[in-house]
Amino acid sequence: MATYTIQPRNGPDPPEYLSNHGAGVPAKPYLEEPKSRGTVYLVDDDPSVRRALMRLLRSDGIRVCDFANADEFLRSAPEEGHACLVLDVDMQGTDGLALQEILKAQGSRLPVVFISAMRDPLVHERAINAGAVAFIIKPFSAEKLIGLIHDALSMRVQ
Numbered sequence: 785m786a787t788y789t790i791q792p793r794n795g796p797d798p799p800e801y802l803s804n805h806g807a808g809v810p811a812k813p814y815l816e817e818p819k820s821r822g823t824v825y826l827v828d829d830d831p832s833v834r835r836a837l838m839r840l841l842r843s844d845g846i847r848v849c850d851f852a853n854a855d856e857f858l859r860s861a862p863e864e865g866h867a868c869l870v871l872d873v874d875m876q877g878t879d880g881l882a883l884q885e886i887l888k889a890q891g892s893r894l895p896v897v898f899i900s901a902m903r904d905p906l907v908h909e910r911a912i913n914a915g916a917v918a919f920i921i922k923p924f925s926a927e928k929l930i931g932l933i934h935d936a937l938s939m940r941v942q
Contacts, residue, residue, distance in 0.1 A: 822937035823867040826850040827857045827883065828899070829875040833922075837870070840926050846933065854878035858886065864894050868917075868936035870929075873900035873907060881907070884914050895936035899924070 824846050828834050834850045841848045851857040853875055869887075873880040884896055898911045898919040908919045917939065918932040 821845045821847075821934075823847045823849060823863075823865070824933060824937075825857060825862050825867060825869045825894070827852075827854060827869065827875070827880070828872040829853055830872070833872070837929075840930070841933070844930055846930075846937075854880070854883040854886075857883065862894075864892065866937060868895040868897060868933060868939075870897045870899060870933065873898055873902055873911070881910060881914070884911065884916065888915060895939045897929075897932050897936050899929070 821844070824841055826834060826837055826841075826848055828837070828850075829852055831852070834852070838848045838850055849860070849862065851860065855878055857869075858878075871880040871883060878886070880898060880900070887894060887896075896911075896916040898908075898916050899922060900907070900919070901922045903921060911919050917936050920929060920932060
């Protein structure tokens with residue numbers, strides 16, 4: 785697997801990402817649902833980060849449900865099963881740490897992998913002490929994130 789660095793990108797996706805059709809082949813939706821290795825609930829308020837992570841995870845066979853903020857995620861009432869939550873720390877409205885606390889208070893056992901550009905060790909410590917399985921600083925390698933997600937998905941919630 786190649787090494788990627790995930791960073792926010794401004795502007796629309798380049799044309800080669802918009803469809804995967806060729807001459808004589810009917811157009812298919814850009815992001816087809818992969819054969820699932822589990823579900824990642826992705827919560828990040830940066831659309832370019834969400835798009836990049838969705839492409840990355842789906843290319844690895846991981847089903848992704850993305851949310852622009854914590855409130856949208858909470859309204860969706862996600863199933864826990866074979867799933868994990870990839871969560872940005874610094875978001876408008878309810879931030880990632882507050883969402884983690886809400887989920888914990890609701891009795892959720894969904895494994896949480898935090899992604900953040902914040903290098904504050906107190907934020908990292910607070911997330912881990914509250915039960916996050918990992919905390920990774922942006923930019924990060926694709927391999928590192930996928931490895932952490934596979935570890936989180938292996939913690940099947942019963």
